[in-house]
Amino acid sequence: MSGELHWFKSSYSDDEGANCLEVALSRSIHIRDSKLPASPEIQVHASAWATFIAAVQPGA
Template sequence: MASEEEWTKSSYSSQDNGNCVETTVNSAAITESGLVGVRDSKAKGGPALAFTHAAWTGFVGLLHSGEGDFGVVD
């Protein structure tokens, strides 16, 4: 999907912590299709999810607003 330098780790994660979500919008394949790539930093070679920019922006906005009921999964 995207090269390693094109993925961005969450600002809530330390750089040496591998348990995080990473996103990319800089890959040519992602940019051409208008999608945002999301992957688990523990499985960098594994599959990535792809969301439209509008869907991802809406999701992040909902997280920031505190209005979503996402629950906690252990």
């Protein structure tokens, strides 16, 4: 992949410095702490992310 990732804040993040995540989408899902943009990131394959989301949905 070339170019920089486009990071965006989680819709659950607030402006008060609480637990915040930023996400970037490419061939995989990239996740990092929004308070520390230079922090390490977690990279997850899209199918694994979909499985995770399905498992944590209410009623799953």
